[in-house]
Amino acid sequence: LETVPTIKKLRAYAERIRVAELEKCLSKMGDDISKKTRRAVDDLSRGIVNKLLHGPMQHLRCDGSDSRTLSETLENMHALNRMFSLET
């Protein structure tokens, strides 16, 4: 359960990037895009983020049934905190 706040912060970190890049893309495409295109672009941005986060997220949620898994999960958490500057 110690890793839960890290999951939240990592989600927020990725979402900020996703929204910023999506807005840049939409402004390049102009106003006259179809609903279908809008949706495809949104799905693209979510698809990439979700699939990239899948591994790290999964490794933040190993149930601590044996001690090796628990300590590894905490190491993963520390590494993610460092690499994405999530502590602040």
Place this chain on the structure above:
Amino acid sequence: LETVPTIKKLRAYAERIRVAELEKCLSKMGDDISKKTRRAVDDLSRGIVNKLLHGPMQHLRCDGSDSRTLSETLENMHALNRMFSLET
């Protein structure tokens, strides 16, 4: 320098996801998209991947000037190897 192969593997991992999602998106959008749209969508996919990878990549390339940084960099590498199954 031990982390160099990890950088390569992580890049390849992310690129596979990017290309797969981009192809899904383009097939949804159909054949009649403009060069501008095609480019915007490509930039979107690269932008998200690059900005998400920036943190981890940077933390794989701390120069090992003091031992704390070096051991942290190696921990980051091990965590990334685990989380993205990069060892195989």
Place this chain on the structure above:
Amino acid sequence: PRKEELISQLKAGKNFLRNQDPEKAFVEFKSALELAQNLKDPIEEKKAARGLDELDIACPATLHKCMFDWSLTEPKLLNSGASLQRQGKLQEAIKYHSLVLALSKREGEESGNTEAYGAIADCYTELGDLEQAAKFYDKYIARLETD
């Protein structure tokens, strides 16, 4: 008799709203609105629309106009939930995101569920209920690889 049906739907909607059951309230107000439009009864139509508006506090008042098109409704519900969450109205945000889960099941279009599970978990984390948060994050993570 249809007018009576309409009135009982409005009453039921209000009850569900009071008992914090937004999904059922949504269904009642939605069919009341349709019925009132069929009966060309502007007063009752306004009541049904007001019920939907109440349900959708933070949401643009146009929600009920497009609620029959799930591809439009879903992002609006997710946005409303996110905006409530930013305002610190966490319980209400959870209700909105749960509504997405409930309705998406009925609509057979579950692509927004990943986001809904994640957002609900975020709210529970902010509320300090890490057990519940972990439960919803697990559902979120399980969906990250699907489309």
Place this chain on the structure above:
Amino acid sequence: PRKEELISQLKAGKNFLRNQDPEKAFVEFKSALELAQNLKDPIEEKKAARGLDELDIACPATLHKCMFDWSLTEPKLLNSGASLQRQGKLQEAIKYHSLVLALSKREGEESGNTEAYGAIADCYTELGDLEQAAKFYDKYIARLETD
């Protein structure tokens, strides 16, 4: 005199090609091609085109047709580099990606450089030259946050 210029450009292009300097070879063959087209000299035009084709081994033979439009040329060069890399022709792949770096500077459009730096580093990693790889990864990483 223009015909002489053309012939000397073709010669220079071949020399650069032999000396493994694809950027300079590209420039020579490209202006020779333009000149031959202006002079309506189909034989020399074919030679210039062949020089460009040789330069672009793995690349579709249409490369020289669109090389004046950088937004078309750049992805082709990056693709050719990637395809050479997959075939294990690592030195050649490095040359292609270096060509992107050199030409993009001249074109003032450097968005493909992130990918080129990364790909060059990948090649050096495969070649076992981790020092060079690290140098190029550092340039790659420094660009990851730009657009």
